[in-house]
Amino acid sequence: MSWMRWRDAMERALYGPQGFYHRVEGPAGHFRTSVHASGQFADAVGRLLLEVDAALGHPEELALIDVGAGRGELVGQLAGMLPGRLRAYGVELAARPPGLAPEVVWTDRVPEGAAGLLFANEWLDNVPLDVAERDAAGVLRYVEVDPLGNERLGGELTAADAAWAARWWPEGERVELGSSRDAAWAAAVGALERGLAVAVDYAHRKPDRPPFGTLTGFRGGREVAPVPDGGCDLTAHVALDSAAAPAVHSLWTTQREALRALGVHGGRPPLAQAGADPAGYLRALAAAGEAAELTAAAGLGGFGWLVQAVRMPVPDSLAGLPGWQTLGA
Secondary structure (H helix, E strand, C coil): CCCEEHHHHHHHHHHCCCCHHHCCCCHHHCCCCHHHHCHHHHHHHHHHHHHHHHHCCCCCCEEEEEECCCCCHHHHHHCCCCCCCEEEEEECCCCCCCCCCCCCEEECCCCCCEEEEEEEECCHHHCCCEEEEECCCCCEEEEEECCCCCEEEEEECCHHHHHHHHHHCCCCCEEEECHHHHHHHHHHHHCEEEEEEEEEECEECHHHCCCCCCCEEEECCEEECCCCCCCCEEECCEEHHHHCCCCCEEEEEEHHHHHHHCCCCCCCCCCHHHHHCHHHHHHHHHHHHHHHHHHCCCCHHHCEEEEEEECCCCCHHHHCCCCCEECCC
16 A cells, blocks of 8 residues: 655646546536636626736736636636737646637646736645644644545654744644645746736635644535545645735735625615516526625635735726735745
């Protein structure tokens, strides 16, 4: 029976030749993201893209970079915007999906030197990471796992991982070491020449780290045990405060607040419309239900949004949200 640290096990189970993200049905066959929940999510991202375009002074070429693009659901909906100027990228390790708009560039890495909007929806939670637990003496050790999901304690943490845990997750019996996510996000943000970088994910911050971690699995729409055999998604919530690239103007907010700022509201249409325009009332009612799902505080609306402006002004819609700060190194 082969044992390995969780980071290596996740890498193989998710992205190896027989990994979960190479399965024919794609992620949408197992779980639903905001993109799948409603077209209003893509509409909101499209409005944000237009604001980024204006803030950048309408460059000759504007990039839309969808990181962790899945089967191209988001980038495919937006690829037709700004004809002749928009360069749309789907960044994903899986093969290009059939039927995707031909103008979308499908690539396995973030392009260098682009100006525009980099948007990563539920990407960082699938970046493999190591897990640590405290032994009887209170010392953090790596957790090792076998292909059946059984765990055991391994060696002590490296100095770098111990320092990360001490700074970002100082309490708790089980720690999900976020340095691999920090590095992945820093590389993505660093690839932008200028623009806006947005990470949307299950998230927590230092004051509310879960004491026993969040690593879990999803298969067929249900939460399951995290078994690294390629048959299920493996995901853990993201320490977005740690991931925030330093020396960049940054905002940490919720999806509820961000989408509301971008015009997504869950208010019901007036009842009087039902008599005057029954079909329109039903459409407006359905749209309100979708908006309510996207912004529900206990659901998708509770997702964290890390927004970072790279050598550009903050877009107008998000500028009024509280919490903007320039992070030190």
